[in-house]
Amino acid sequence: MNVTPSPPAPRRRSRVNPAALASVIVGGLLFCSWFWISLAVLLTGLSALPALGSGLLLLIPWILAMQLAVRAERRRAVAVHGISVILPARRRSRREGAAQWIQNRWFELGSGAFWRGVLHHHLAMLVAGLFFLAFLVLLRIGWAGWELALAYGPFEVGGVELSRWALALIGTLGLVLSVAMLALGALADLGLARGLISGSEDDLREQVAELAERRQGAVDAAAQERLRIERDLHDGVQPRLVTLAMTLGVARTAIRSDPDRAEQLVGEAHSEAKAVMTDLRQLARGIHPAxxxxxxxxxxxxxxxxxxxxxxxxxxxxxxxxxxxxxxxxxxxxxxxxxxxxxxxxxxxxxxxxxxxxxxxxxxxxxxxxxxxxxxxxxxxxxxxxxxxxxxxxxxxxxxxxxxxxxxxxxxxxxxxxxxxxxxxxxxxxxxxxxxxx
Incomplete structure (x- = not known):
């Protein structure tokens, strides 16, 4: 079985890069909005399930949104951190149209990779939100330090007078630590991605099972093809070759005693040989047509x-x-x-x-x-x-x-x-x- 080579691996990124820092900021903004909306919809839907299953009206849209979010998180992990995401081969629907789409969504719902992706989606927003809030606090401290140093000069806090240089130092430390919070958030996000969505031994086992099924299909197909060729040779070409050999044998025996009969037999053998060649061409076309x-x-x-x-x-x-x-x-x-x-x-x-x-x-x-x-x-x-x-x-x-x-x-x-x-x-x-x- 021919196998298409895998696509080249993406260029390995550094652990902290501008895209990773921006991702922490975006995750922090999502933590302040979508994180709480998602939890509210989930908890409300679960609590409403005993009421004649009315909670499904919230849970079904939430699950569909999570499936989109998990795919987005996988792409983000690849694009931002440059890690490989291993997806186990999952069952695919054999239906058509809307039934196929619904069944595929159901199959995805039953996979462990999906629920790990959901957990990662929320943990990533939570972690990014904490580091983003720390970033905002430290950024505000740094900004205030420099603003006081440049606009007001020495500043007294709790009976302690801070000089311009001290305020500038506090402002610089605040700005540096704010950037450090983003860097730590990026590293934490990378760790979560590697631990929850980059794949596991279970995923690899499922991939191996899928490849084993493909291999068995190839083996079965090869066995069926071999049996077909054997049947065509045994039932078609082989008897005609035997008849051809017998005809030539009779013609050789009669070539001196009955030349006319021998000539007729040779003509029949010639026609039979051309017919056998046609059968062989058909057989070769059945193996792989030119x-x-x-x-x-x-x-x-x-x-x-x-x-x-x-x-x-x-x-x-x-x-x-x-x-x-x-x-x-x-x-x-x-x-x-x-x-x-x-x-x-x-x-x-x-x-x-x-x-x-x-x-x-x-x-x-x-x-x-x-x-x-x-x-x-x-x-x-x-x-x-x-x-x-x-x-x-x-x-x-x-x-x-x-x-x-x-x-x-x-x-x-x-x-x-x-x-x-x-x-x-x-x-x-x-x-x-x-x-x-x-």
């Missing part, structure tokens, strides 16, 4: 549609820039999904037409095949009808999914969702990882 390598996915799918025994409406909506970025693995998976689907439609569905739509959005390739046949298709692993199981394994090996909707008498819709190839465990602010953070 047109896919030479001319790309669009041309290969057009050739499939042209060879289909039923009319096929093909629509490939890929921009040139996106098409150039398709790697060989995803092209091959998309091609074989369409090839196997059209073969099944022609053999088993009784359909009069088929439609194929291939689109790509933000790196994710979607292949939809629809027919108007009798329906009833399903992924089976009974050793008899395993075509869709092999396709499911191929798609699963890329980290994607294959959906089958096939009611009896209502036609069949196959949808293969193939994500961008990636081996990266760290989430970084690159286009390849934008979807992961959603």
């Amino acid at each position: 047109v896919l390598t030479d001319r790309g996915l669009d041309a290969a799918l057009s050739a499939l549609a042209a060879r289909s025994r039923i009319p096929v409406e093909l629509q490939v909506e890929l921009a040139d820039a996106e098409l150039a970025r398709l790697d060989r693995e995803r092209e091959a998976v998309a091609y074989f999904v369409v090839a196997e689907a059209l073969t099944n439609i022609a053999r088993h569905s009784g359909a009069s037409r088929a439609a194929v739509l291939v689109t790509q959005h933000e790196g994710t390739l979607r292949v939809r095949i629809e027919d108007d046949g009798r329906g009833g298709a399903a992924v089976r692993r009974d050793g008899v009808s395993t075509g869709l199981a092999g396709l499911s394994d191929r798609v699963r090996a890329t980290g994607g999914r294959l959906e089958v909707v096939s009611p009896e008498g209502g036609g069949t819709v196959l949808l293969a969702v193939i994500p961008p190839g990636t081996a990266a465990a760290a989430v970084r602010p690159t286009p390849a990882t934008q979807e992961v953070l959603r």
